[in-house]
Amino acid sequence: MKYRCWALALLLGSTIPVGADDPPPRADKAKAEQIQVPYRRTMTQHILVRAKINGKGPFNFIIDSGAPLVFVNTAVGKKLGLDVDPDTNAATLDRLEVEGGVVLNKVRVRVETPFQLEGMNGMGLAGAELHGILGYTLMAKFKIEVDFTKDKMGWTLLDFKPPPPQGIGAKAAAAAGGLEMMGTIMKFVGFLYGTKTTPDMAPRGFIGIELAEKGADDSKMVEIKAVLAKSPAAEAGLKVGDRIVEINSKTVSSLADVQRITAESTAGQTLQLQIRRGTEKLDIRVAAGEGL
Amino acid sequence: MVSRLTSSGCLRSRLAVLIALLAPVGLCAQEEPVKPMRVPFDVLKTQHIVINVKVNGKGPYRLIFDTGAPVTLINNKVAKEADVFGKDFKRPAFALFGALGQVKIKTLTVGDVTAENIPAMVMDHPTVDAISNAFGPIEGIVGFSFFARYKMTLDYQAKEMTFVPTKFEPPDMLDSITKSIMAGRNNPKKKILAPGGLIGIKVKKEADDMDAGVTIQDVFAGSPAAAAELKTGDRLLTLDGRWTDSVLECYEAATMVRPGEIRVVIKRDGKELTRTLKIQPGL
Numbered sequence: 001m002k003y004r005c006w007a008l009a010l011l012l013g014s015t016i017p018v019g020a021d022d023p024p025p026r027a028d029k030a031k032a033e034q035i036q037v038p039y040r041r042t043m044t045q046h047i048l049v050r051a052k053i054n055g056k057g058p059f060n061f062i063i064d065s066g067a068p069l070v071f072v073n074t075a076v077g078k079k080l081g082l083d084v085d086p087d088t089n090a091a092t093l094d095r096l097e098v099e100g101g102v103v104l105n106k107v108r109v110r111v112e113t114p115f116q117l118e119g120m121n122g123m124g125l126a127g128a129e130l131h132g133i134l135g136y137t138l139m140a141k142f143k144i145e146v147d148f149t150k151d152k153m154g155w156t157l158l159d160f161k162p163p164p165p166q167g168i169g170a171k172a173a174a175a176a177g178g179l180e181m182m183g184t185i186m187k188f189v190g191f192l193y194g195t196k197t198t199p200d201m202a203p204r205g206f207i208g209i210e211l212a213e214k215g216a217d218d219s220k221m222v223e224i225k226a227v228l229a230k231s232p233a234a235e236a237g238l239k240v241g242d243r244i245v246e247i248n249s250k251t252v253s254s255l256a257d258v259q260r261i262t263a264e265s266t267a268g269q270t271l272q273l274q275i276r277r278g279t280e281k282l283d284i285r286v287a288a289g290e291g292l
Numbered sequence: 293m294v295s296r297l298t299s300s301g302c303l304r305s306r307l308a309v310l311i312a313l314l315a316p317v318g319l320c321a322q323e324e325p326v327k328p329m330r331v332p333f334d335v336l337k338t339q340h341i342v343i344n345v346k347v348n349g350k351g352p353y354r355l356i357f358d359t360g361a362p363v364t365l366i367n368n369k370v371a372k373e374a375d376v377f378g379k380d381f382k383r384p385a386f387a388l389f390g391a392l393g394q395v396k397i398k399t400l401t402v403g404d405v406t407a408e409n410i411p412a413m414v415m416d417h418p419t420v421d422a423i424s425n426a427f428g429p430i431e432g433i434v435g436f437s438f439f440a441r442y443k444m445t446l447d448y449q450a451k452e453m454t455f456v457p458t459k460f461e462p463p464d465m466l467d468s469i470t471k472s473i474m475a476g477r478n479n480p481k482k483k484i485l486a487p488g489g490l491i492g493i494k495v496k497k498e499a500d501d502m503d504a505g506v507t508i509q510d511v512f513a514g515s516p517a518a519a520a521e522l523k524t525g526d527r528l529l530t531l532d533g534r535w536t537d538s539v540l541e542c543y544e545a546a547t548m549v550r551p552g553e554i555r556v557v558i559k560r561d562g563k564e565l566t567r568t569l570k571i572q573p574g575l
Contacts, residue, residue: 036533038532038534038548043468044362044465045436045440045462045465045468046360046362046436047359047360052535058535058537062360063359063360064358064359064360065340065357065358065359065360065446066340066356066358066359066360066361066433067360068338068339068340099533099534099535100533101533133360136339136340136448137339139359139446139448140339140448140449143445143446143447144445144447145443145444145445146443146444146445146446147443147444147458147460148440148458148460149443149458149459149460151548152533158447158448158449159449160449162339162448163339164339165337165338165339166337166338166339167338199482199483200482200483201482201483201484201485201540201543201544202482202483202484202540203484203485203539203543204484204487204543204575206494206575207574207575208490208492208512209490209574209575210490210572210573210574211572211573211575212573213573225572226514226572226574228492228512228513228515229512229513229514230512230513231512255573258575259486259488259575262486262575263484263486264484265484266484290494291492291493291494291510291512292487292491292493292494292495292542292543292546
């Protein structure tokens with residue numbers, strides 16, 4: 001399993017050559033302040049950002065210096081009705097907005113589905129559907145800072161017109177083309193495995209309490225600091241000052257415990273709380289509601 | 293299925309032993325400088341970034357630096373010269389593109405930056421070969437398993453990268469993929485989006501509502517949202533810089549917040565307003 005995984009993984013997300021040349025991109029003007037761009041790591045350890053194209057989306061893009069251009073996959077290109085040059089697959093996006101506040105106008109892109117994307121989507125490897133790649137022509141316009149202990153990247157617009165990438169020539173590209181079939185193979189494997197590109201999601205249930213940790217190391221407890229009016233907590237009779245001893249028969253001694261124990265409970269499910277109120281011990285059932 | 297699980301588990305435990313053996317070396321050898329270490333780079337005509345890399349002190353070799361590569365990769369020639377195969381290394385019976393499996397590079401040096409015990413693949417990657425044939429020798433790819441250990445900047449204008457070590461430990465991509473595929477097969481349940489703190493709102497969006505954001509249906513009295521004067525009917529556009537274009541996206545954004553101040557952008561009476569919210573621990 002593991003061996004097979006990496007044999008496939010090798011062919012993913014790495015360097016993409018371009019067969020033919022593309023006209024130079026246009027530079028955009030904006031203030032040179034660092035923009036905080038939210039990102040996440042996919043399960044394949046790619047850097048994923050979200051972007052809207054012509055106000056539509058958001059779409060998921062990976063940040064890839066190994067890709068010389070911005071790629072938008074064919075399905076998205078079709079959905080957006082992009083005017084794609086049939087010979088080069090080139091198109092121009094009127095507006096590309098990267099989450100966090102990066103706005104670029106008239107962005108040249110290639111409307112194609114690189115086999116890496118097809119493969120990853122086919123096997124559901126990334127944990128999210130990937131719609132394209134932000135490669136060199138976009139990355140080079142910014143000084144990009146990334147620190148994987150933080151959940152946002154820093155993008156600072158440079159006063160720089162990145163020179164266009166040149167192709168490696170049709171012959172060399174063809175030599176590298178033996179990999180193209182990998183996307184199709186992986187899509188088929190994904191089909192056999194029944195993998196989903198994007199997992200189904202549901203919100204956690206809402207209770208309506210503010211919490212605080214009390215006490216030192218050994219005697220740490222979690223206390224209710226506030227009960228929101230009209231919330232499930234208020235309806236169940238929880239009160240400020242109540243100490244949560246257990247949730248669903250699991251001992252609670254920290255905020256992290258609460259977060260962990262309740263992490264999988266959805267609206268409509270009941271949480272069983274054991275409460276210490278003064279000298280009393282109470283069992284209180286709270287039906288989780290909707291909210292955050 | 294069972295045999296696969298066993299072999300994967302076996303591999304992982306072998307890997308764990310290897311890591312355990314190597315760890316002390318990594319601990320005593322590294323001193324953390326605070327100043328960013330600068331690494332100049334070249335770009336090929338294809339605009340791929342090329343850096344000079346020493347592998348176990350051998351080289352320098354020219355490798356492509358690739359933010360989209362989850363792994364670091366060297367070709368068989370470099371692997372041999374730098375002696376990356378340990379004594380116990382077993383060659384796989386079948387080697388697609390000469391792929392010999394995962395190794396650990398003891399030291400990978402890029403400019404003044406030396407990283408230890410970097411997981412890498414040994415493989416003659418056809419795309420790298422094609423680029424190598426066109427633009428002179430290129431011997432592999434430097435990817436996530438290297439750069440994720442650092443706070444990194446990348447500047448094509450200055451043709452320079454900088455690195456500052458962080459506490460981040462890059463997870464092994466193969467492990468995470470293996471786990472996710474196993475989890476996906478054995479456990480088809482939903483992913484629950486748990487907010488990282490208490491905000492105090494209920495949000496909604498109708499199926500035919502295609503505009504940006506979600507509508508705030510309710511603001512709980514006494515909540516952080518009420519303190520920031522959010523109101524029923526406000527359109528929530530972003531939460532801590534993340535788009536909230538559907539109810540699930542709103543919860544997804546909330547999973548990333550932690551107690552403390554965040555900014556939200558709302559639309560009220562056609563105007564965009566930014567509010568600061570003090571997220572509280574709670575649920």
